[in-house]
Amino acid sequence: DxxxxxxxxxxxxxxxxxxxxxxxxxxxxxxLYWYRQTLGQGPEFLTYFQNEAQLEKSRxxxxxxxxxxxxxxxxxxEIQRTEQGDSAMYLCASSLFGRSNTxxxxxxxxxxxxxx
Amino acid sequence: xxxxxxxxxxxxxxxxxxxxLNCSFTDSAIYNLQWFRQDPGKGLTSLLLIQSxxxxxxxxxxxxxxxxxxxxxxxxxxxxxxxxxxxxxxxGGTSYGKLTFGQGTILxxxx
Numbered sequence: 001d002x003x004x005x006x007x008x009x010x011x012x013x014x015x016x017x018x019x020x021x022x023x024x025x026x027x028x029x030x031x032l033y034w035y036r037q038t039l040g041q042g043p044e045f046l047t048y049f050q051n052e053a054q055l056e057k058s059r060x061x062x063x064x065x066x067x068x069x070x071x072x073x074x075x076x077x078e079i080q081r082t083e084q085g086d087s088a089m090y091l092c093a094s095s096l097f098g099r100s101n102t103x104x105x106x107x108x109x110x111x112x113x114x115x116x
Numbered sequence: 117x118x119x120x121x122x123x124x125x126x127x128x129x130x131x132x133x134x135x136x137l138n139c140s141f142t143d144s145a146i147y148n149l150q151w152f153r154q155d156p157g158k159g160l161t162s163l164l165l166i167q168s169x170x171x172x173x174x175x176x177x178x179x180x181x182x183x184x185x186x187x188x189x190x191x192x193x194x195x196x197x198x199x200x201x202x203x204x205x206x207x208g209g210t211s212y213g214k215l216t217f218g219q220g221t222i223l224x225x226x227x
Contacts, residue, residue, distance in 0.1 A: 103165070105215060
């Protein structure tokens with residue numbers, strides 16, 4: 001088990017293009033979270049899944065953003081019609097939710113998006 | 117709405133010093149408090165997690181405390197080393213794992 005994996009690590013795109021990020025959580029983790037971090041700030045919550053169900057979405061997640069976790073394993077975060085303000089690090093985390101839930105999250109290395 | 121503040125924003129110390137990073141939160145009904153380390157351009161590495169029923173946690177040279185009544189947590193680093201240089205983030209967590217982060221403290225330990 002190599003931890004949470006994110007791909008790609010870096011993405012440079014032109015304004016108006018669509019981009020998709022993928023996250024593979026730690027195996028057997030049933031919860032998966034997406035966060036966004038801009039330069040000099042702490043990460044901000046975007047959304048989270050329990051298995052394949054998306055249980056909460058932040059107001060930060062505009063209608064240009066969509067996240068899926070179709071089989072309860074990996075997840076994708078798609079940004080349509082990118083804007084320069086979307087430039088940020090997109091972080092994925094996973095956790096094991098159960099009877100002895102500690103709530104500890106394990107983060108991946110992030111996907112850095114630069115919109116020109 | 118939970119708000120988390122970290123003080124100081126940046127800290128520079130000589131190698132070998134003991135140091136304290138501060139974190140305050142507005143909602144005392146947190147489920148847990150996590151401290152993370154972040155190296156430039158990298159993801160977050162979990163350092164310590166304190167459950168709401170706990171007062172402190174220790175790992176090696178790190179010790180984190182939690183005082184829910186005052187809305188404060190501290191991260192104590194003993195005998196700092198240049199390799200400790202990084203951004204340290206604290207986050208208050210809910211029972212379903214949603215974390216609210218502070219802006220971080222940038223730590224520089226110079227030889």
